[in-house]
Amino acid sequence: MKGLNIPATEKSPRVLFDTSNYLFEIQGNSRPENGRDFYFPIIYKLRKHFEKIIDKKKIEAFNEKCFKFNFKLDYFNSSSAKFISDILILIKDFTEKGLNMKIYWYFAESDEDMKEVGEDFSDMISMPFHYIMIER
Amino acid sequence: MSLDVIDDILHHLKTYLFHKQHDKMIRKRVYSLSVECLDNILKHSDLNKEEHELLISYPPRFIVEKIAENFIIHTGNIILNKNKDAIIPRLDKLNNLTIEEVNKLYKKSLANAEISAKGGAGLGLIVMAKTTKQKIKYDFEKINDKFSYFAMQLNLKK
Numbered sequence: 001m002k003g004l005n006i007p008a009t010e011k012s013p014r015v016l017f018d019t020s021n022y023l024f025e026i027q028g029n030s031r032p033e034n035g036r037d038f039y040f041p042i043i044y045k046l047r048k049h050f051e052k053i054i055d056k057k058k059i060e061a062f063n064e065k066c067f068k069f070n071f072k073l074d075y076f077n078s079s080s081a082k083f084i085s086d087i088l089i090l091i092k093d094f095t096e097k098g099l100n101m102k103i104y105w106y107f108a109e110s111d112e113d114m115k116e117v118g119e120d121f122s123d124m125i126s127m128p129f130h131y132i133m134i135e136r
Numbered sequence: 137m138s139l140d141v142i143d144d145i146l147h148h149l150k151t152y153l154f155h156k157q158h159d160k161m162i163r164k165r166v167y168s169l170s171v172e173c174l175d176n177i178l179k180h181s182d183l184n185k186e187e188h189e190l191l192i193s194y195p196p197r198f199i200v201e202k203i204a205e206n207f208i209i210h211t212g213n214i215i216l217n218k219n220k221d222a223i224i225p226r227l228d229k230l231n232n233l234t235i236e237e238v239n240k241l242y243k244k245s246l247a248n249a250e251i252s253a254k255g256g257a258g259l260g261l262i263v264m265a266k267t268t269k270q271k272i273k274y275d276f277e278k279i280n281d282k283f284s285y286f287a288m289q290l291n292l293k294k
Binding site: 082112 | 139143160161164165167168171172175239242243246247249259260262263267
């Protein structure tokens with residue numbers, strides 16, 4: 001599989017970047033010891049992949065499907081929030097360059113703060129999110 | 137304070153909250169505030185050997201107090217006076233904002249935050265104000281020309 005499949009730990013989320021299935025998914029808790037070391041390679045990989053599509057003028061073929069970004073986070077600390085916002089800004093940039101992408105923001109039924117932070121992020125990048133409530 | 141100690145404290149806190157606090161949202165807010173507080177304490181704990189001796193009189197403090205349905209988190213740590221001068225205006229600014237303004241500042245800061253050498257995004261205090269929706273109480277006690285003791289109190293009301 002081209003992309004990434006990073007298993008979750010107690011402090012860092014599971015990250016799946018499956019280019020053939022048009023899926024990026026981040027799930028779990030994010031309080032990594034070094035946010036930069038954890039998130040930079042992920043952001044780099046995402047950027048490289050989408051840049052390649054634009055450089056090779058493959059936008060039309062890419063857009064036959066929609067690339068899905070699933071954010072299924074239970075908890076993240078404030079420095080992780082910064083890196084999550086970097087990923088979202090990247091999504092916004094590539095959407096503006098013509099790529100078909102959608103953001104799905106999951107939150108637990110009991111966790112109104114997680115929904116609110118999704119709304120903050122959505123506001124920040126001026127892009128609509130699809131909110132999905134999960135029962136827990 | 138080391139990362140292992142923080143992990144240990146957070147683990148105990150999680151267990152405590154699971155048994156003592158049934159409201160999941162409050163549970164999560166207490167946890168999330170605690171992470172930010174402990175991260176702050178850790179960030180300021182790289183003292184040299186001579187300065188380490190100050191820790192005997194001024195140890196790091198982290199106390200979670202549950203009073204009826206509300207929580208109070210007390211923190212304390214040694215801080216460089218020059219950092220104190222940078223923190224005070226930030227705290228005063230936050231304490232003078234309405235909740236809506238804090239939320240606005242949070243969104244703005246998320247987009248513009250730079251990660252420091254110590255890995256912080258400078259968002260911790262804003263998250264504390266946003267989560268508690270209360271003023272952040274604080275106090276500085278001068279230790280000597282170089283250091284002060286920074287005490288903070290967060291109130292989380294149900």
